Amino acid sequence: MNGTFIFGLALLIAALPGQAEERDPHDGILKLRQLVLSEFKVKSEWLPEAMDTLRASWFAVYPDQSFPVILMEPEDHRGSMPMNLDLKEVTAYEAVETVAVLNGMSHVMRLDMLHLRTLFSLDGDVYTWSPRIPASVCKSLGLPTGASADKSTNAQALNRLKELGITFEEGMHASWLMDNMFQIRNQDTEIMKLTELIKYAEDGYIVKKLPRPSPP
Numbered sequence: 001m002n003g004t005f006i007f008g009l010a011l012l013i014a015a016l017p018g019q020a021e022e023r024d025p026h027d028g029i030l031k032l033r034q035l036v037l038s039e040f041k042v043k044s045e046w047l048p049e050a051m052d053t054l055r056a057s058w059f060a061v062y063p064d065q066s067f068p069v070i071l072m073e074p075e076d077h078r079g080s081m082p083m084n085l086d087l088k089e090v091t092a093y094e095a096v097e098t099v100a101v102l103n104g105m106s107h108v109m110r111l112d113m114l115h116l117r118t119l120f121s122l123d124g125d126v127y128t129w130s131p132r133i134p135a136s137v138c139k140s141l142g143l144p145t146g147a148s149a150d151k152s153t154n155a156q157a158l159n160r161l162k163e164l165g166i167t168f169e170e171g172m173h174a175s176w177l178m179d180n181m182f183q184i185r186n187q188d189t190e191i192m193k194l195t196e197l198i199k200y201a202e203d204g205y206i207v208k209k210l211p212r213p214s215p216p
Contacts, residue, residue: 028068028112032093035061040087040095047071047079050099058092066202068113069096070195079103113199115192128185130177133198140201142208146176157182164207166193 037057042050051071058067080103087095096114100107105116138145141164144156154175161174167190168174174184184194200207 028065029093029109029114031062031065032058032068032096032114033091035092037090037092037095038088040085040090042083042085044082044084046082047099047103050079050083050085054092054095054099066199068199069116070113070192071116110192110196113196115195117188125188126172126185127188127191128183129191129194130181130183131195131198132180133182134180137198137201140204140206141197146178146180146182161194164193164197166190 035058040053040057042053045053048071051069054069055067083099083102085098085102087098090098096116097107099105100116103118105118108115108117133143133146135145137143141160143160144153146153157176158168158174161184162168166186168186172186172190174182174186177183184191197207
């Protein structure tokens, strides 16, 4: 088992049986740099569609590994303008950089992912994110599933996220909408924490918070 520090809190990332316990913390980023696209072509596509094209290229080569790029933007964010690109023999990392620049976005590496966000975004900006979280990921994170999205289940989910180190200030919330559709409204920094937790769980790791060390 490996111990690591994430989000300023001690979390234990344990590999599931049958999986290697040693994991390069930048494996996804490394593969983005190594994956060469013979062609990256988009025609009059907005940001979400261009990212879908990149995502498809990624899964064609790495079908069992999560795409290590996350858009830190509201769901309805379309980007600056439709893009027309015809790039040859570029790495997936270079393609992501190009898309980011054309949409006025910065790209920041955090753990095993690239976070894209608009250049004028400020730390503390509040977003609403509605990811689909499958039951297997819920199990790894210790979250109740959304099969019965009642008040009690949502309270349990909120408490569990707090236990994992996600802070909820006044006015912020998290709850199940339906089945495996989750919704969180929070500051960007806290949403980043949840995206990273989900990423580890998708890769087959169990995430647990380590007890705080006893004072000397």
